[in-house]
Amino acid sequence: MNETNTTRPAPYHHGDLRQEAHQQALEIVREHGDTAISLRALAKQLGVSAPALYRHFIDRESLLAELAVTGFEALRERLLAIDSSNPRQALIDIGLVYVSFAQDEPNLYRLMFGGRVLPRGVHPRLDAAGKGAFQVLEDTIARAQHVGYLKPMPLALMTAAAWSLVHGLSQLTIDGHLPVAEAEPQLAEGVLTLLLDGSRNSAQQ
Amino acid sequence: MNETNTTRPAPYHHGDLRQEAHQQALEIVREHGDTAISLRALAKQLGVSAPALYRHFIDRESLLAELAVTGFEALRERLLAIDSSNPRQALIDIGLVYVSFAQDEPNLYRLMFGGRVLPRGVHPRLDAAGKGAFQVLEDTIARAQHVGYLKPMPLALMTAAAWSLVHGLSQLTIDGHLPVAEAEPQLAEGVLTLLLDGSRNSAQQ
DNA sequence: TTCGTGATGTTATCGCTGTTAACATTGTTA
């Protein structure tokens, strides 16, 4: 009746708590949203006491901030994978990928852009990650402008317009404000086309 | 030392608790956001015990839902006040008023469109109020289409585009994602113009 | 090889939260 060989006596130190907590918390957010994150419940799932988590995360909010950072990094990667040879198609694809991301990961997206849980200027890494995703959009627009596809106009204006459009469309669809009945991709593409038609350089092409 | 004449013995019934709780909670949300709403603290401020509030609100969430309803009603009123004689100007004004509302009441706006706290399909009155505000936008677009200012296209497409644009712009600015440095109204108007230029009927005017 | 120190766990506890149950008081109506 000695357990010395079969089951280890459950080591005092966990091994890689920080990493596992991050992963598990990410899963919970993706499935049930950030309000479902409880440090106590999370600790229990990991077989650890609640205060142990405070060795790795300042508080609940900074854990959420880290999750949002990985969300922005995932979004950025998806955006970077887009073929940018054709400026118009690149712009449309950026929008489509952006909206798809929000629809694939609505809870994560809400955490990233909720604003209420994670205000700007509090978690520098989060601000930087958000900027990193935004940068891909801006670069694509700058390129389209450079090759003369877009009207000459302040870069900030066009990026604000494009980002607002895709962000608004994302938020409204995942929150059920827009009727999802009509096939989504067509809606997104149609909406993007409207903006591009008003922004492209009519002197060429 | 009898208090019979000077101070009333604090009546058992409050008078109009429901109304006052709503008003006070609205104030708190406007100033500090919905996360700052605590039923216990709210009750204390109103000089009443916490469970008393449950006579008037099913739970915390349905109180928040009521606040969001009044938010949507306020937004709708602002939108209805717009002069709609000139279709293009009416469309631009709708957008400007919409964004102004979000900037004037960021916390209320986040409650209305947060999505995480108040999902669709749970509070029918809230869904209806949201639809009421949206309706003003849709009607304005339908009118612009009817007089031939806008291209012929599905109404749902143009409304989705317009709403997405103003909603996204609102959310991004109040959350600090867009640099507020550049004068706001110009940014909003410029962004709206891009969309309208892509949507207007180039055959006329 | 031992020893001490910092990293990383633990339990106990505080004060807060939403919510319900059981009871008290009041306004109103038959």
Add this chain to the structure above:
DNA sequence: TAACAATGTTAACAGCGATAACATCACGAA
């Protein structure tokens, strides 16, 4: 006036984030 519904009360439960004080362990220096 008696009964009843509306609207308050106190007591209590379970859960939360967070901190303090203490325990265990890994690891580098003597």
